[in-house]
Amino acid sequence: MNVTGPGRVWDARGWGPRLLVPLAGALAALGFAPFHIWGVTLLALAVLFVRLIGLSGWERPGRAGFRTGLLFGLGWFSASCFWIASAFIERGPEFIPMIPPLVGGLAVLLSLFWGAAAAVTAKVAATGYRGWAATAFVAAFTLAELARGHVLSGFPWNMAAYAFEPGGWISQSAHWIGVYGLTMVAYGIAAGLGLAWTARRVRPALASGLVLAGLFGLGALRLQDATRDIQPGVVLRLVAVPFRQSEKIDPATAGRITDAHIAISLAPGLDRVSHLVWPEGAVNGLATENEGLLRFVGANLAAVTNDPPVWLMNSLREEVKPDRSGTPRRHYYNSSVAILFDDDGNPAVAGVNDKKKLVPFGEFIPGGEIVERIGARIVSTALGSITPAPEKRVAHFPGLPPISPQICYEVIFPGLTPGGEPRPQAILNQSNDAWFGSTTGPAQHAAIARYRAIEEGLPLIRSAANGISGVFDAHGRADRILDGKTAAHIDVVLPVGTDRAASMLHINSALLLINVGLLLLACLWAGHYGRKGGPGSARKPNVEKQAP
Numbered sequence: 426m427n428v429t430g431p432g433r434v435w436d437a438r439g440w441g442p443r444l445l446v447p448l449a450g451a452l453a454a455l456g457f458a459p460f461h462i463w464g465v466t467l468l469a470l471a472v473l474f475v476r477l478i479g480l481s482g483w484e485r486p487g488r489a490g491f492r493t494g495l496l497f498g499l500g501w502f503s504a505s506c507f508w509i510a511s512a513f514i515e516r517g518p519e520f521i522p523m524i525p526p527l528v529g530g531l532a533v534l535l536s537l538f539w540g541a542a543a544a545v546t547a548k549v550a551a552t553g554y555r556g557w558a559a560t561a562f563v564a565a566f567t568l569a570e571l572a573r574g575h576v577l578s579g580f581p582w583n584m585a586a587y588a589f590e591p592g593g594w595i596s597q598s599a600h601w602i603g604v605y606g607l608t609m610v611a612y613g614i615a616a617g618l619g620l621a622w623t624a625r626r627v628r629p630a631l632a633s634g635l636v637l638a639g640l641f642g643l644g645a646l647r648l649q650d651a652t653r654d655i656q657p658g659v660v661l662r663l664v665a666v667p668f669r670q671s672e673k674i675d676p677a678t679a680g681r682i683t684d685a686h687i688a689i690s691l692a693p694g695l696d697r698v699s700h701l702v703w704p705e706g707a708v709n710g711l712a713t714e715n716e717g718l719l720r721f722v723g724a725n726l727a728a729v730t731n732d733p734p735v736w737l738m739n740s741l742r743e744e745v746k747p748d749r750s751g752t753p754r755r756h757y758y759n760s761s762v763a764i765l766f767d768d769d770g771n772p773a774v775a776g777v778n779d780k781k782k783l784v785p786f787g788e789f790i791p792g793g794e795i796v797e798r799i800g801a802r803i804v805s806t807a808l809g810s811i812t813p814a815p816e817k818r819v820a821h822f823p824g825l826p827p828i829s830p831q832i833c834y835e836v837i838f839p840g841l842t843p844g845g846e847p848r849p850q851a852i853l854n855q856s857n858d859a860w861f862g863s864t865t866g867p868a869q870h871a872a873i874a875r876y877r878a879i880e881e882g883l884p885l886i887r888s889a890a891n892g893i894s895g896v897f898d899a900h901g902r903a904d905r906i907l908d909g910k911t912a913a914h915i916d917v918v919l920p921v922g923t924d925r926a927a928s929m930l931h932i933n934s935a936l937l938l939i940n941v942g943l944l945l946l947a948c949l950w951a952g953h954y955g956r957k958g959g960p961g962s963a964r965k966p967n968v969e970k971q972a973p
Contacts, residue, residue, distance in 0.1 A: 438483075446476060446493055448498025457505050463588035463595075470585065470615035471622065473497050474562050478555060478623050486547040490931035493545025498536025503860035505583045506532065508866030512787070515670035515680075515860060527786060533579065535573055542569040545944065552951040555624065559616035561951070564944035567609040571937055574605070574838070578785060582837055583869065591875035591901035594644030595637075599879045600925065603932045604839050609940070610636060651900055656826060656850070656919040661886060662698040662734065663894045664689045664914045665907040666707070670859040671702050679709045681686035687725055694728040698916055699824050705739040705759075705833050706857030706890040712740035712908045713762055713774055723770030733766035735775070735823050737888075739810075739832065739855045742777065756812040759788065761830035761855055763822035776822045778830040779814035782838055819843050825919075829883075833857060836874040840880050840929035850922055852885045858892030858909065858942055867892035867909065875901040882923035890949030898924045942967070 449469045456466030456815035476493055480486045509528050513520040550558035574581030575677040586607035589595040599607050617633030620626070666685040672678040686707045698924040712718060726733035744756045758779040765775040783789045789810035817835075819827045829842045833856040842849060854874050858867040871893035877884035878901050895906035899919040905915050 429953055432448050435456040435502045435584055442476075444850075445494065445847065445925035446496045447500030447503075449473065450502075451502055451504035453588075454504035455744045456585075457583050457865070458587070458872035459865060461590040461872075463531060463586065463590075466585060466588040467611060467618065468941075469613050470612060472544070472616040473543070474559070474616050474619035475622055477543055478550050478558060478619065480547045481551040481553065483551075486551040487544045490547025490550075491540040491544035493540075493547070495533075495536045497543070498539035499532055502535045502540075502583075505865075505869070508861045508864035508869075511862035511866070512590075512670075512860040515862065516674070517671070523786075531580070534577075538569040538573045538576075539566070542566045543944075545948070549947050549951045554951045555620055556762040557825070557951040559613075559620055560933070560943055561947040562616050562619075563609060563612045564940040564947065566612050567605065567936065567940045568944065570608055571605055571933065571940075577791075578782070579838065581839065582873070584608045587869070587872060587876065591879060593896075594638045596876065596879055596901060597644035598640050599876055600647065600882060600923075601643075603851040603880055603929050603936070604876050605933055605936050609936065610640070621866060627829040632762075648900055651898065652921065654921045657920040658699060659825060659920060660697055660699045660916055661702055661896060662690065662695070662700070662914055662916050663702050663888050663896070663907060664885075665704070665709075665888075665890075665894055665909050666912045667910055668706075668859055669862075670706075670857070673706055673709065673859065679948040682706075683708050685912060687722060690802060691725060691729050692914055694916055695726070695734070696732065698734045701726075701734045702734070702738045702853075702886060702888045703772070703855070704857060704888040704890040704892075704894065705855045706859055708738060708740060710741055711743055712738065713742050713760075713777075716772075719764060719772035720770070722764075723766045723772045725770075726766060727768065727770030730893055731768055733768075733770060735825075735857070736764040736766070737822065737853070738762050738764065738858075742779075757810075758814065759783075759811050759832055761820065761832060763820075765823055773943065776820055778818060778820040780811070780832040780835060781817045782835040782841065783811055783813050783832045787834075817841055817843050819849050820853075828853050828886075830855070831877070836877055837870075839877070839880060840933055842877065842883070844928045844930070849881075849883060851880065851919060852883050854885060854887045854889070856887070856892055858889045861891070880929055882925040884920045884922060886919070896920070 448473045453466045453469035455462045477490055480489045483489045483873050510524045513524050516676045543563045546558060546562045549561040570584050584604060586599065586604045594765065614633040614636055617629040621630035664680060664686050666689060668682050675684055686703055690701055722736065723733065740760055740762050741757050742760050745753050746756055748754050759780050760777045762774060763776040765773050779792045785791050820830050821827055828851045831841060835841055836854045842852060858870055861867050874885060874887055875897050878897050878899055882899045884899055887897065888894050889909060891909045893906055893908060895903035896917045896919060897903045899922050905914055905917060908912055
């Protein structure tokens with residue numbers, strides 16, 4: 426293995442050091458739920474930065490940087506998103522061949538964003554100005570995360586900020602700078618550690634330590650001011666019944682899952698409950714049109730209490746609308762639904778709120794009807810593609826303040842909570858995490874959802890099949906939770922939210938402009954002085970030591 430200096434592996438060539446890059450990316454996944462060993466994630470990112478610095482003596486640092494970022498990303502996303510494969514396994518044997526092209530392809534696609542960011546960082550590092558290389562690293566990778574959260578519908582899963590456990594001190598800064606902002610800070614801390622390593626100076630490490638201390642301090646102040654006020658008259662019963670997704674798909678066992686939810690719902694104390702909350706996946710198909718099911722649930726509730734609670738459930742629903750040619754076509758929506766019962770248990774649909782952000786290949790086929798006609802199938806339903814809601818609206822369900830339903834996958838998107846008036850007073854996340862099996866997926870999904878509560882300053886009502894359920898306050902904390910592994914229920918009150926200064930849309934737009942400016946400044950400044958050949962210019966490439 427060739428090296429440019431004794432013991433310096435960060436600028437070494439050959440397959441050995443290259444393989445260390447995806448290994449570091451894979452180890453970074455230990456920062457995500459359920460582990461939250463965030464120090465490993467920061468050190469792994471520091472290793473990435475150090476490696477990009479070490480490429481400055483290579484003949485084509487930009488190309489080498491792209492390859493390095495791609496490999497690191499493949500390790501990161503393969504280790505932290507492997508659970509996606511379980512959805513295809515649960516769906517049935519005929520879907521298993523889709524795992525390599527779709528799951529593997531997703532890891533490659535996400536890693537391309539990191540490859541581009543790493544290429545820019547390596548090019549700036551080649552000028553010899555490590556400070557500007559650190560600036561480029563922070564800005565380029567933050568922009569890469571913003572891009573992968575929005576391009577091609579976006580997939581902002583497992584950003585660096587999610588290594589910090591929601592509800593803890595560090596996570597509270599997301600209330601002011603959002604999860605993208607906290608991710609930017611994480612890259613800055615990692616760059617400081619990397620500069621301390623390569624330059625063998627204490628100051629960058631001290632700066633990183635001071636930033637961490639500042640995050641701890643701000644978080645402690647926010648938690649100290651946490652209110653214990655609750656929404657009057659609201660008592661929520663969250664119900665959990667463990668099941669496998671393959672059991673829900675099978676008509677022979679799907680009914681038993683619904684029956685088990687009904688049985689748990691009727692536990693003692695129902696007369697004190699205002700709202701009964703079921704997760705996505707508790708009922709099959711077009712439940713709002715299943716008059717028999719609605720009446721059966723209503724009759725059982727009315728037999729226990731004279732004042733049946735409002736039933737918050739999740740269901741597909743159907744609308745027939747004309748297409749552009751005027752031909753009537755069926756449209757299916759994934760909806761949060763509020764069912765109101767009278768004293769005798771007679772049901773009435775009192776409100777619906779449709780899902781806007783749909784899962785590619787899970788709820789719709791990218792490319793639409795043309796791709797469906799050649800045989801492509803969606804994973805989560807036997808129906809055709811789900812239709813997205815035109816916009817995300819505030820829901821006005823009986824007995825609740827205005828809320829923002831965010832169904833399953835929707836909750837991973839920062840800024841989806843509607844702004845304006847009336848401002849939502851809570852987020853409702855009904856999810857079916859049975860797709861993820863016994864992997865880390867359910868824990869990661871819950872952690873990401875809790876960050877929405879911190880960002881928006883709103884309590885989160887989370888009901889997840891085979892996942893973590895609970896009512897989390899505006900700081901991402903809950904006194905009691907359901908882990909989804911046993912059949913159980915909890916009765917909990919609804920906390921009030923906190924004020925927030927700016928919308929997530931404005932915060933993320935500001936971060937976009939700031940990082941574009943920083944990246945341009947780093948590229949222009951480093952490029953200018955690199956061409957002049959000043960004291961900070963890049964050393965000549967070592968063309969004699971080519972990579973094998």
